[in-house]
Amino acid sequence: MHELSITMSIIELAQEESDRRGIQVSAVHLKLGALSGVVKEALLGSFEMACEDTPLKGARLLIEELPVLIFCRTCEAQRPISSVQLFCCAECGTPSGEIVQGKELEVVALEIEEWDRSPV
Amino acid sequence: MGSQPRLIEVRKNVLKQNDLTARALREQFRAAGVFVVSLVSSPGSGKTMFLEKTLTLLRQHYRVAALVGDLATENDAIRLARSRAPVKQITTGTLCHLEAAMVENALQEWDLNQLDFLFIENVGNLVCPSSYDLGENLRLVLISVTEGEDKPLKYPTIFNSADVAVVSKIDLAKAVEFDWTAAYGNVQAVRPGMLVFKLSAKSGEGMEEHLDFLKKRLHESRAAEVI
Structure with missing residues (x-):
């Protein structure tokens, strides 16, 4: 269980950005690949x-889960796999270990509240 | 006074600090001409025995050393010292995996130029080590015959972070009715094309093949440097 230390890294990273830009972060958007080795629920929980x-x-963590995509030499295209227990092209069944998506663990965006200062 | 959310694009890898340290380590290893192999497995799969034998046999012709990670105790370093290779223990406390910075710290007193092979034994864990690059050239994932054939299906992520699989304790295969074909098939299902060695560090069966592979990889990496 290493999610707490990963959560701390996410917070540190967001804090660095918010300090640098002088903003108040209300949400952190994260991309999480199915092969990142990190569990979504444990991140959210911590x-x-x-x-x-x-x-x-008070900030929220919004996680977008990315499925594994492989490059299929038969289809000559990026394809999903049958399951993480079976690295075969979901379309044609060709085995492939060429992972093109699924290892991401990336803060992609920060959400900030912008106060509307114009008179109501 | 109302508020509306605005998105600021960041795009930063959460483990960037580890990745940067790992990249610096890899560059250091390359410059020193040392081939670095890390080992991952569940606790009790025979990593330490496997490493002890590997160090003992390689030491006859190569300069070898090892770092060994554990939550507590220096038992593994003491066992590995029997190979008479330099060994250093990294005690992680409560941390379930090694990180690149721990490897960097542990290596501070060692002259990498004096080594041909460096082995890094990770903490026994098939989950957490998969997220952390240690700068190694090759990552071996070990499974023992006593663990059953379906370990690859249960831990596909670690198999996808490793380069080569080793099935250990093959001398016990018969006693535990280990099905090699099924195990091999399961490795291929989660990692098509993965090279799999089967061996017993205790009886020596299959060790030569594994060592020849490591030597070949060391020479290949050095030859690539010359070009």
Whole structure:
């Protein structure tokens, strides 16, 4: 179980960006590949607690899960696999270990609240 | 006063610090001409015995050393010291995997130029080590015959982070009715084309093939440098 340390890295990264840009982060958008070795639920479970006592307190973690895509030499295209237990092209069944997507663990965007200061 | 969310694109790898350290290590290894092999497996798969035999046999003709990661105790380093190769223990405390910075720290007193092979034994765990690059040239994943044939199906991620699989304790295969064909098929299902060795560090069966492969890879990596 290494998700807590990964959660801390996510928060650190978001905090660095928010300090540098002088913004208040309300949500962190993360891309998580099916082969990243990290479990979504464990990240979500630890995020709120790990944000306490940081400027990110109250921020949300939004995770987009990315399925594995391989390059299929028969189809000559990127294809999904049958399952993570069977690295074969889901279309034609050709085995392939050429992973083109699925290892991502990436903060892609930060959401900030912009206060509308114009008179109501 | 209303508010509306705005998105700021960032695109940063969460493990970028580890990846940067691993990249620097890889460059250091390349410059020193040392071939680095890491081992991952579940606890009790025979990693330490396998490494002890590998170090003992390679040491006859090559300069070898090992780093060994464990949550606690220095038992593995003591066992590996029997090979008479330089060995250093990395005690991780509660951390379930090695990170590149720990390898970097552990190597500070060693002159990599004096080595042909460096082995890094990760903490016994088939989950967490998969996310962390250690700068190694080759990652071996070990499964023992006593663990059953379906380990690859249960841990596809670690098999996809490794380069080569080793089935260990093959001397016990008969006693535990281990089905080699099924195990091999399961490795190929999660990692098509993966090279799989079967061996017993205890009886010596299959060790020569595995060592020849490592020597070949060392020479290939050095030949690539010359060009």
